[in-house]
Amino acid sequence: MTRLETSPYATVMDDGQLTGHPIVLAGKGPYGGDLEVDEPLVTGGKTWAEVDRDICMHTEQFPTKRWWMAFAVAATALAIGTFAMLMLFYSGMGILGINRPVGWGSFIINFVFWIGIGHAGTLISAVLYLFRQQWRTGINRAAEAMTLFAVACAGIFPIIHLGRPWFAYWLVPYPNARGPLWVNFNSPLAWDIFAISTYGLVSLAFWYIGLLPDLATVRDRATHPWRKKIYNAMSFGWTGSHRAWRHYESAYMILAAFATPLVFSVHTIVSFDFATSILPGWHTTIFPPYFVIGAIFSGFAMVITLMTFMRGYFGLTNYITTNHMEAMAKILMLTGLLVGFAYSTEFFMAWYSGSEWEGFVFKNRAFGPYGWAYAIMFTCNAIVPQIFWWKKMRRHAWVLFVVSILVNVGMWFERYVIVVTSLHRDFLPSSWGMYALTRWDYMILLGSFGLFFTLFLLFVRVLPVIAISEVKGVMDPKVARSAPTDAAPAAGTRR
């Protein structure tokens, strides 16, 4: 079925009027039948100029009190985490909760959690781009920024979880004067370095290239000469010429194609950290797809959380409409189902393998001393998203928000369950033990959220939070042009 680029019959709709169903135009079909057209992606009958203003506005005015409050909370959390980290460097790993059977604890849990969060951005911008999912334009910028910040948070943990973090650079294979000391390419931890750094760099490049036209728009709107100069430099002197657009579009497409496999490879490799071990509960071939799906799941949940905020606080409901939210809710429900399927498969395989060790680990996981964590995980990830079978729930802002939070709680606990329950009771019963986070673990976890939200709050102040040029591309030109405009189209308007 061919979808029309824009609907010739689009009407001006408000967000509240959206139904999530196609608009049926009776008798307007090419052969006289009914014509179903999508509801507009941008509501409120916005013109291009209004788009510029609505989005750039937030970088052009002083922060609101609400922003300052949020920033203060985030920065405090970051400071607490930084302090705990300094304490960690001073005293050693002893202040944490890890012990002999459970050698990996909250740091690895947090690492996998944040890497997972970092999956949605690239998925939205690259995979959905290649699949021509135009609704992505409303959310891709913020989602990509979220990806970068999540990867930044995640990247801290493998370093601080080392016993001697000051030697972390030994993990980078380069000719050196230490012997030369080379890394062990058999170790999945060495693969992580490549996977994560590649993902981080490609995501950064992809995000920044996408930003160029919008930075030019901000520059064009700027009145202060310094602001103009800075944004001009940041936009690499973007002119908006056809040539520039042509190159830009090809580069964007190539990078999208390049980033797409990374979405799947990163978490696959992260899952190898567990899957290549011999530990029952880790040593499973289902881990790569299971981890990737889980990552997309948690990433979309985080996007929903952030978009709910952005819609509310920045008045972007016309750009991130209820239809956008519903689309994400559908993905959440689908990935939730897949994650639940993975959980069940694990149990089936544990029984089917006939291995005592596997069987015990999974029984112990669900019914052992950490059964509560498993219950949280299963409820939040596999059961709660099923509420989205009801359309009303998918379109309900508060339900979406609460579910997205619960999903991320569940996904944190999924990693907790994987890391802790497999380690705490493995082969030798004599070495069984328990694990609990200490206050330092909690402080550093809090600090990672502090870092994430600090970076995100700074991002919404200085960069356009919605891809202006791309949004303009999915607007109905008739509507967008119809309103009287006193200004010439900005350089960053895609035609």
Next chain:
Amino acid sequence: MKRNETSPHPEALEVDRREFLRVGGALAAAGALASAGCRQPQEATVPFHDMSEKLVDGQGQPRFFASVLDGSPVLLRTREGRPILVAPSPDDASGRGTTLRHHAALMDLYDPDRAPGPVWVRRGKGAPVASAWTVVTSEVVPRLAKGSAVLLTGPVSSPSLKAAIAEISAKTGLVHVAYAPLESDAVATAWLRAFGDARVPRPRLDKADLVVGFGAEFLDDPSDGLERDFALRRAPGGGAPMSRFIQLEGRLTLTGANADRRIRVRDSELASVAAAVAHAVVIGQRAGPLANDAEVAKALAPFAPEVVAKRAGIDPSVLTGLAAELAKARGRAVVLAGGTASASPSGETLEMATLLLNLSIDAFGAGLFDEAAAEAPRAGGARALAALADDLRAGKVATLIVAGANPVYDAPASVRFAEALAKVSFVVSLNDRVDETAALADFLAPASHPFESWGDEALPRGLFAVQQPAIQPLYDTKGLLDLLVAWGAAAGVPGAVAAAVAATAPAPGAAPGAPAPNPNPGWHYLRAHWGRTLLGREPGTPAFEAAWNAVLRDGYLQGPAPAAAPPRRLAVPALALLGSLPEAPAGLELQLYPHFALRDGRGANNGWLQEFPDPVTRISWGGAVSIAPRRFDEMKLANGDLVEVKAGEATLIAPAYRHAGMHHDQVAIPLGLGRSACGVIGNGIGPNAFPLRAISGGRTVSAGIPVTVRRVTGREELAFAQGSDVIDRDRRPLVPATTLTAFEKDAKAGTEQAKGGPSAWPEHKFPDARWAMAIDLSKCNGCGKCVIGCQAENNIPVVGRRGVLDRREMSWIRIDRYYDAPKKDGRWGAEVWDGPLAVVEEPQTLFTPMLCQHCENAPCETVCPFVATMHSEDGLNQQIYNRCVGTRYCANNCPFKVRRFNFWEYSTAKTSALFRALDRRIGRFSDLNTRGLMQMKNNPEVTVRGRGVMEKCSFCIQRIREARAAATRAGRKKDHFADGVVVPACMEACPTGAITFGDIHAPGSRVAALAAHPRAMKLLEATGVKPSISYLTKVRHDKA
């Protein structure tokens, strides 16, 4: 820089303000980072000054000293003048063997809480003040000369010390009292009354086919060396047939855990049960020399098995069956008692009944007792102490000298020793620190550690050993013998005067005024005594010196053989002991048993011993009230819940512990804990149960005490060094074990396990030697000497109570203790792991020494991104500390969980008050590991690991490399190593020969033979890791 060239002052610091701020800021940031922890660990170095010139040649080489410590011959290994390891003497003819305390004695030597010199303690009426030896001597000697002085010591077995005390006594009237807190006098009393001789011969467990223990504890207290003999007969398929060991006891002891059959009888019933077995042998079976003895029959008449069994709550057939077994094994069996159960009010009866049993099965006649190794008790129990306390109270004693005893801490409460002490006008303690007793003395005149001073020891079988020091006194202390001889000389004791004169005389031919060659009067006294009594020559003569040097080299001298004992004949009046059986308590009874590692608590300031987990309870750093599992469940307790134990007037609140195999009507608490003045490490660890003991009939009673237990609010976490207790070997065949019946059918029985698939890895090549180990679980009794031996050899830090609670023990080898779950028909539930009553009421105990298995396909090696752990071509899984960055992935991937991570910097004191306040654990490790001279115990061949680094058993690679270097020097580069060339510390410390290590490729290698033995099993074959350690099945002798 260009500006500088044109500047009139090119050398002046010429920066502008901005530049200065920029550089300064960067420096400050770098400094802040550095102080935040990014720095190399700083290490305190131990100075190597005042070195003997002769030592320079031997620098980097260990020097060995044969010596004797606390009744056992030991070999001291020193490096650069520092003792660094205590090993059992390799040619110990006395058969004594060592105990945990011997292996841990280094910690006592370097204990920073020892008094650095004489102290004026002021009887606790003010802060102690440092004093001087001249002051102490001037205070003590006139009082000693005046008379009415008492010397209170611990057990004394040194002939020269005894001679010195006797000489002083003869001159001044000094009274000597020897007191051992754990001595109950029951054994000595029974033997004295039965045979007119208190000397107890040593049972020959290597000759016994059947051993029956009535509360015997020869593995819990191996100081008489029985564990080695016992182990000789515990593995099947050797020369002699396997022995069967049946133990009757209340609390599951290490001895009972090693029994083939264990029958639960509480302490107060053991005497009558033993008598009932004797009844069944003598009257029921009409067996043995006593069968027709009317007196014996009359004395045993009240102990009909049916009556006794009913009272003790067991099946009478158990007793008659036991008697039948004993009667059948007549002349090949031996019956033992003598454990804590003998310290019950019925202890003398128990010993008497045991003697009767041994007589009735002809154990004496058949040579199952080694009369040449007969020993009299080395000290008395509370009887002597109570008499002394009465004398003190009566004012009969003017001066009390305490040496090696601590009655204020360990005397029964009814002796009221502290109060009696106050009546003495002058008290001086010769202990090594201001302990509980010394705190109430006038002076502390600290005695040197045995490794710092001369002495001697009389050993069984007519052996005499010299206690040879290996280091100068670390502090301003004097050897016990030196001190007594010096004081005796000042008091005019002739032998002591001669020694003191000799100590100041210059060497013959030396210039006048030259220093004396050996200024220790004790040394001269010792040599004179040996010359007089053993060597038959005067010191100084060439013949004496030659003989003396031979003794120093060998460590011992074979003295005149002890007179052959007459045949053991029972004195009939002794049978009266059977008649005087006290009533067993109606309800619950208490046993106060010596702490496994600390014994009477003397060495409680020893981190190695405190951290050593009890082999049965697995509790370290403290102790608990052991309660029978069913009672424990009925009381709805959890491990660590506080309970109040009330025995007579005394009460004690301590955490409860669910003790598998405990008799339902018995509870038990370890002694030796709860010290208040032993030092920073041991103070306040665990409960002090000594006041709960009573005196009954002049004897110290520590078992069979009527008691009530009730739950009180509160918890105290117990520091367990083990996770789960129970193993279901059907599901997890991690301990090869079987019964003798099954073994005789199939020698491979008990080693069944799932096989692994093919390996994707290329095979390792081992062109040369390949190291491997075999551990015979039939010989291993779980004593744990390997643990301490390893800890000393490999500089393994002590992590403290908090560290164990956090599950961060560092010991490279641990003894896993499991209770074997009975076989089921394929049914299994998670509840097995929680210790169901069916498993833990009558537990079958299994011990497995667990250390790095040096797997051929080591899972730790593939996952380390830094290549910090790798395989050597002689089969070692090596850990490279310098490379390790601490991902801990290797530890996660280790199926045996033997890798140890340095969570803290154990070797450095963290001094920042701010950070210590933020997390109290930070400052603790220096107290435990690096205070004072503690680092002197470190083995220079082994790196002290820094924080953030993984470590694990290295198979004592330093010893392997030493042997390899020697082979290379000898030009044998591609050589194999004969057995015994490389002996790791655990194998060296193992008293039973359970551990065998060697080059599996060497011709005739023992370890190769053991690895190929049908009893051998390598763990977790299904994972394909291919361990280098083979475990040989634990065979349980189940054939009656």
